[in-house]
Amino acid sequence: MHPAPSVILFTSLSGLGFGLLIFLGLGYPDVTGWTAFAFFVLGYLLAVGGLSASTFHLGHPERALKAFTQWKTSWLSREGWLSVATLIVMALYGAGLVFFGARWSLLGWIGAGLSLATVLATSMIYAQLKTVPRWNLPLTPVMFVATALAGGALLSGQITAALALLVLAGLVQAAYWVTGDRALAGSGTTLASATGLGPIGSVRAFEPPHTGSNYLTREMVFVVARRHVAKLRVIALALMAVVPVVLLLLPFSHALAAVAVVCHLAGVITARWLFFAEAEHVVGLYYGRR
Incomplete structure (x- = not known):
């Protein structure tokens, strides 16, 4: 599919933000006052910034609020409700830490659970789509959650947890790529099965349905060269997991x-x-x- 910057920022920043909120809700790091305020501001900037970026991919951003009415059938709607609930609960929990120096643990645990549920809901927006076999995998939500937890541990300064979770996120990401490469072929979907003409004989497209591009070809038919994929996978894995792990193993410094x-x-x-x-x-x- 077309890699729109808005959805890339949405899934990347919001996952990192809600990952940090998970750790803050569990009490890591153990901070109060202005230090806690700084951590919560960072978490909210990432989470809300990512959610806001997603609206730029909508054809009619002014209708975004209507998505909240479809919670019974839409994972996008469920994500919206969960994110709002998370931000409200975590705001109350954060207020206790910042203004009263009090840790309302139950509220923090609820907020952490809602943060995790929000990340899961985001992943299910994609994992539910049978029309994209590469996404329609059990590893899709695992990958989203592992990445969010790794980023949250890193941002919250939990070095030991971050080392383990970064390695886990890297392994899950690699497994997702290996499994995803076989997904379309493994789904059994072909032009013959899609048209129902398979029993008649070999099916091939005689010519394209139309000469120009349309919404489907612009948004859902994107092809990237295999040689570029291989290079980008190495870069992504190195930057996402390998380099941070190496840096965390060195004597600690804020830089x-x-x-x-x-x-x-x-x-x-x-x-x-x-x-x-x-x-x-x-x-x-x-x-x-x-």
Whole structure:
């Protein structure tokens, strides 16, 4: 699919923000006052910034509020409700830390759970789509959650947890790529099965349905060269997991920690670009792009 910058920023920044809120809700780091305020501001800037970026991909951003009415059937709507609930609960929890020096643990645990549920809901927006076999995998939500937790541990300064979670996120990302590469072929979807003409004989497209591009070809039929994919995967994995782990193993300094965070975010953004660029929507079969 077309790797739109808005959805790349949405999934990357919001995952990192809600990942940080998960750790803050669990009491890590153990901070109060203005230090807590700084951590919560960072978490909210990332989470809300990512959610706001997603609206730029809408054809009619002014209608975004209508998405909240479809919570029974839409994971996008559920994500909206969960994110609002998370931000409200965490604001109350943060107020206790910042203004009263009090840790209302139950509220923090609820907020952490809602933050995790929000990340899961984001992942299910994509994992539910059978028309994109590469996304329609159990590893999709695992990858989103692992990346959010790794980023949250890194931002919250939990070095031991960050080392383990960064390695886990890297392994899950690699497993997702390996599994995803076989997903379209494994789904059994072909031009013959899509048209129902398979029993008659070999099916091929005689010519494209039309001579110009349309919404489907612009948004859902994106092809990236395999040689570029290989290079970008190495870059994404190195920046997202390998470099931060190496930096965290060195004697601690705030400068190295900041570089580790920047590298991790750059790696996540690269991986998310690939997540969308490599998505093989089955409609591409009709245009000879698969």
